[in-house]
Amino acid sequence: MAQVLEFTLPDLGEGLTEAEIVRWLVEVGDVVAVDQPVVEVETAKAMVEVPCPYGGVVTARFGEPGDEVPVGQPLVTVAVGGREAEADDVERPAAQTGGEGSGSVLVGYGTGGAVPRRRRVRPGAEPGTRPGALGAEPGGATAQPVAEGPVPVVSPLVRRLAREHGLDLRALHGSGKNGLILRADVERAIAATQQVPAAVANGVALGAGSPRSTGAETRVPLRGLRGVVAEKLSRSRREIPDATTWVDADATELLAVRAAMNAASGAQKVSVLALLARVCTAALARYPELNAMVDTERNEVVRLPAVHLGFAAQTDRGLVVPVIRDAHTRTTEELAAEIARLTEAARAGTLSPAELTGGTFTLNNYGVFGVDGSTPIINYPEAAMLGVGRIAPKPWVYQGELAVRQVVQLSFTFDHRVCDGGTSGGFLRYVADCVEQPAVLLRGV
Structure with missing residues (x-):
């Protein structure tokens, strides 16, 4: 006799409490294998497929695309152990049949690869059609x-x-x-x-x-990624007494160093963002009080031992901030490779929650939008953010003469509870010195 088991939306981790159903990957009556994805959901962090830990026949689905589902709410029910679970319209290894679950609770991950599945044809339905499909007409x-x-x-x-x-x-x-x-x-x-x-x-x-x-107004719900971003920015503005300082820097030599690096042998090309990430880690080593957060409950500034460097990335889903773990231990090439990997995953919507949380300092390259300067909002609960404008040819006094140089505006927004103007100014000046004279970095190598 079949036993009907209920599969609920698992704990998504990283403080996520709900997800939006994007599309169902199975229908009622389908036979599923252990750890086969049954639904694609979108969280505030990423788009993921949720695997079911049971093998059997889907007897019910809960929710439609666009519905918000809280953690713990049922997604599907699966009949396991009955004759339906032995239906011959799905071939799968014997180890993945039966009523035993996989024990997997991580979203988008399972104990094995996805198993091919074929839909059961309902009585009266023509092959190749399904209810609600575009082009289906009454009467079959x-x-x-x-x-x-x-x-x-x-x-x-x-x-x-x-x-x-x-x-x-x-x-x-x-x-x-x-x-x-x-x-x-x-x-x-x-x-x-x-x-x-x-x-x-x-x-x-x-x-x-x-x-x-x-002429009709358009209303966009503040939920999912957009809702989380809105809440974090609002909380940052409410709780952090921020201030911004900025400076123009001659980036001509930095671009020359990048060109020389990329001309040398090596598959990994170094981006300007990777060079600036390396500069940030060196600057934070000199000013560790800026790699911090404020514990408001205990009224303490918490200085953090490791630099987990976030960088702002614009995607079709909105602004996300992937995090480079232990950025202070990585070489410039390693930083470039990790930035490239995380950027690609961000655009595809496949970043995991762990790759989007836990940052200690953020690098914001808003220059890609063609703007010179900005006063960004600090990425709560961090204490500081370095902003980088576009690099553009401008008149500049170089070695006592007027010349056309590649100039960039750097802005530094910081939590005034963590440091004063002297520290923030020293940090930004060091960053500008490294941009203008990359050899400055060698002093700490």
């Missing part, structure tokens, strides 16, 4: 065949864009390699749905995510 007729099986999409951002505009990815033909659905494919489909004025005139509703009549 299909105006546009929709393929079953996994959707050839890599980027979670593509899925999100399609979901927001009411598009079924299974109805699209990808222009990428092996039919991969690209963002351009989704955008073309969105444009096509918006070019149907006759349908609007006749009162025919477009997709749920389609733009409404002009």
Whole structure:
């Protein structure tokens, strides 16, 4: 006799208490294996697939795409140990059958690889169709065949864009390699749905995510990533008495050093951000009081022994701050490699919660947006942030003569409870000296 087990949203860790359902990976009646992902969710940190620790038949799903699910709320129920669990429409290793769970509670991780799955065909349904699919018509007729099986999409951002505009990815033909659905494919489909004025005139509703009549206000919920960012920034402004100081620096020599590094042998190219990260770790070694946080409950400044360097990265999901662990122990090349890896993961929406938390100091390169300066809000609960504007050719007095040099504006925002103007000024001046004369760094090597 089958036993029905309930699988709830597991503890996501890092203070996360809820997640938004992005899409279901299984339907009621599907046979699943141990540790097979059953739903894709979006937390305030990343987009992840949640594996089910039970093997059997899905008997119920709870929630729809777009719903917020708190930790501990049921996601699915699975019948295990019954004859349905032995259905021959799924082939999987014997070790992954039966009612024993994997014990895995980490989101996006399991004890083994995902097992291929085929959907069970419901009585009366045509092969290649499913309820609610784009192109399905009443009576089982299909105006546009929709393929079953996994959707050839890599980027979670593509899925999100399609979901927001009411598009079924299974109805699209990808222009990428092996039919991969690209963002351009989704955008073309969105444009096509918006070019149907006759349908609007006749009162025919477009997709749920389609733009409404002009003049209507748009409301964007402050939840998920945007909600967490809003709360952290608001708390920073409420609790931290911040101040900002800035200086212009001649970055010509820094760019020359970078070019020389990249001209030498070695696969890893060094970015300007990696050089600035190296400068930050050297500056924090000289001014360790800035690698700190304030414990307001005990009214103490807590100086931290390790530098976990965060850097701001803009993605389609919003602003995120990946963290380079133990940045003070890494070489410039190692910093460059880690920045590249974390940036790629941030854009794909695959950063883990651990890669987005625990920072002690933040480097903010807002110059990529083409602006010279900024007074950023400190990334709570840190105590300081270095901002870097664009590097641009400007007139500059160099060796007593007017010349065109590559100039950058550096800004330093700090918690005035942690240090005074002398410390903050000393830190920023040291950073500027390293930018203007990279050989200054060699003194501490």
